[in-house]
Amino acid sequence: MSGWQTLLYKEVLRFWKVSFQTVAAPVLTALLYLLVFGHVLADRVKVYDSIGYTAFLVPGLVMMSVLQNAFANSSSSLVQSKIMGSLVFVLLTPLSHWSWFVAYVGSAVIRGLCVGLGVLLVTTWFTDLSFAAPLWILVFAVLGAAMLGTLGVIAGLWAEKFDQMAAFQNFVIMPLTFLSGVFYSIHSLPPFWQRVSHLNPFFYMIDGFRYGFFGISDVSPWLSLAIVGAAFAVIGLLAVHLLRIGYKIRG
Amino acid sequence: MPAISFQSVSKSYDTPRGSFQALDGVTFDIEEGEFFGLLGPNGAGKTTLISILAGLVRASAGQVVVHGHDVQKDYAQARRQLGVVPQELVFDPFFTVREALRIQSGYFGVKNNDGWIDELLSSLGLADKATANMRQLSGGMKRRVLVAQALVHRPPVIVLDEPTAGVDVELRQTLWQFIARLNKEGHTVLLTTHYLEEAEALCNRIAMLKTGRVVALERTSELLKAASSNVLRFKLDGPLPPQFEGKARVTGRIVQLPAHDAHDIERHLAVIREAGLRVEDVEIRKADLEDVFLDVMKEREVLA
Numbered sequence: 001m002s003g004w005q006t007l008l009y010k011e012v013l014r015f016w017k018v019s020f021q022t023v024a025a026p027v028l029t030a031l032l033y034l035l036v037f038g039h040v041l042a043d044r045v046k047v048y049d050s051i052g053y054t055a056f057l058v059p060g061l062v063m064m065s066v067l068q069n070a071f072a073n074s075s076s077s078l079v080q081s082k083i084m085g086s087l088v089f090v091l092l093t094p095l096s097h098w099s100w101f102v103a104y105v106g107s108a109v110i111r112g113l114c115v116g117l118g119v120l121l122v123t124t125w126f127t128d129l130s131f132a133a134p135l136w137i138l139v140f141a142v143l144g145a146a147m148l149g150t151l152g153v154i155a156g157l158w159a160e161k162f163d164q165m166a167a168f169q170n171f172v173i174m175p176l177t178f179l180s181g182v183f184y185s186i187h188s189l190p191p192f193w194q195r196v197s198h199l200n201p202f203f204y205m206i207d208g209f210r211y212g213f214f215g216i217s218d219v220s221p222w223l224s225l226a227i228v229g230a231a232f233a234v235i236g237l238l239a240v241h242l243l244r245i246g247y248k249i250r251g
Numbered sequence: 252m253p254a255i256s257f258q259s260v261s262k263s264y265d266t267p268r269g270s271f272q273a274l275d276g277v278t279f280d281i282e283e284g285e286f287f288g289l290l291g292p293n294g295a296g297k298t299t300l301i302s303i304l305a306g307l308v309r310a311s312a313g314q315v316v317v318h319g320h321d322v323q324k325d326y327a328q329a330r331r332q333l334g335v336v337p338q339e340l341v342f343d344p345f346f347t348v349r350e351a352l353r354i355q356s357g358y359f360g361v362k363n364n365d366g367w368i369d370e371l372l373s374s375l376g377l378a379d380k381a382t383a384n385m386r387q388l389s390g391g392m393k394r395r396v397l398v399a400q401a402l403v404h405r406p407p408v409i410v411l412d413e414p415t416a417g418v419d420v421e422l423r424q425t426l427w428q429f430i431a432r433l434n435k436e437g438h439t440v441l442l443t444t445h446y447l448e449e450a451e452a453l454c455n456r457i458a459m460l461k462t463g464r465v466v467a468l469e470r471t472s473e474l475l476k477a478a479s480s481n482v483l484r485f486k487l488d489g490p491l492p493p494q495f496e497g498k499a500r501v502t503g504r505i506v507q508l509p510a511h512d513a514h515d516i517e518r519h520l521a522v523i524r525e526a527g528l529r530v531e532d533v534e535i536r537k538a539d540l541e542d543v544f545l546d547v548m549k550e551r552e553v554l555a
Contacts, residue, residue: 001357001362003357005357010357013345014345018345081343084343085337085341086341092333093330094328096327250307250308251307251308
């Protein structure tokens with residue numbers, strides 16, 4: 001294995017060794033959401049005429065799990081190794097900032113997809129899902145996970161303590177995810193909040209992802225792809241820049 | 252070409268109380284194959300200098316070159332030359348000893364390294380710990396793993412930042428035997444330590460840092476020659492006579508005074524007699540590096 005492959009392998013091994021906590025636990029959480037919300041709201045919320053609420057909810061929950069776990073992987077790995085001091089083992093190596101980026105974001109994508117697949121598998125017991133355009137599913141899952149993995153890198157570099165990390169997660173990532181249409185279609189919102197939702201890049205990830213299942217979405221998947229792709233490019237360049245200058249990791 | 256070249260290296264930090272100059276124009280070279288000691292009191296800038304060398308910290312001015320590679324511009328090549336043992340006892344709790352060493356090899360692109368890893372494990376007395384998780388190891392064992400991790404890619408230059416601080420005698424022996432062997436085989440070694448007898452025994456050349464500046468840079472033998480040749484050591488049962496203030500090294504009841512010749516010794520003893528004090532366990536010994544160190548830290552002006 002070359003240097004970046006080793007770092008990627010190490011990062012995957014890190015979460016896999018505690019997979020009960022990093023994969024199984026989020027799958028259970030998503031299942032609880034499905035059981036509770038699906039049960040309570042199934043007869044009250046109708047998003048698209050042809051789709052039941054539970055079926056509508058599943059892709060949203062899968063994507064939410066993908067995004068949250070991708071973010072958690074890179075951010076917690078960086079913060080932990082900064083606080084424990086073990087990041088020095090990577091800092092002393094000849095690995096370039098691109099290697100760091102690919103390895104940390106790559107492992108975040110893998111964790112996100114593992115959890116997402118787990119959620120999909122357990123939730124299929126409860127509803128019949130269609131797979132109208134599987135390629136879109138994969139594209140948005142990977143791109144969304146990469147986007148959140150990259151945000152995790154930035155947050156992990158920035159945070160010096162666990163509570164700063166928790167603040168980033170609770171005040172930025174959670175609201176953006178919850179308000180992106182995981183549990184509802186934004187068409188059910190008043191016009192003002194619809195416009196606000198359109199400013200949230202997470203909305204396009206979930207909307208595009210859902211298009212892959214139902215062939216229906218609030219906006220065109222191409223538009224979603226363009227917006228998510230552009231957002232990833234901007235955030236990605238920022239993360240690579242921070243890694244290059246050693247932001248908060250090299251004195 | 253020197254193994255390591257420090258060229259006018261300065262580092263200042265912004266603190267709430269203003270700018271702090273950790274290093275101020277440090278310049279010296281370490282030749283290939285040397286066993287070099289970097290000494291100085293706490294806060295002298297030793298760890299900052301080593302961190303700049305390792306690429307963990309950027310110099311505010313000046314440059315550091317390792318085997319011809321600038322540690323900033325050509326960091327990848329420079330870091331391949333270096334095996335750095337950090338001062339802090341850090342470890343990655345997710346892995347076993349062997350996993351940690353394989354991963355560290357992989358970062359440097361070294362494949363199929365188990366032969367060398369096994370050799371490192373047995374040389375450092377870790378052979379029976381290969382499958383143990385890092386969390387299960389004692390402090391001394393973790394320290395050994397740190398040394399092994401620094402050496403997985405067979406670096407020609409080995410940097411040890413206070414590797415024996417708080418370490419038991421057995422590990423110090425094992426470690427120094429191993430490092431001395433590597434030095435004999437041609438590795439350059441740069442060592443910072445608080446144990447001056449270690450530096451005296453191992454290092455062929457020494458630099459002393461004081462508040463970010465080099466205050467001595469000489470062969471160990473020259474440094475020892477330059478110091479007062481003898482030391483008068485005794486136990487005192489009363490207060491130190493004022494004539495000895497600033498000259499004596501006092502450790503509890505033990506007083507040590509530099510003495511060039513028999514005349515000096517007679518004079519010291521006369522002072523004590525006149526003060527009406529009693530001495531026990533009088534001993535005359537050769538000056539060691541600790542005497543030189545204290546001497547240099549007290550008196551010597553900064554070298555140009």
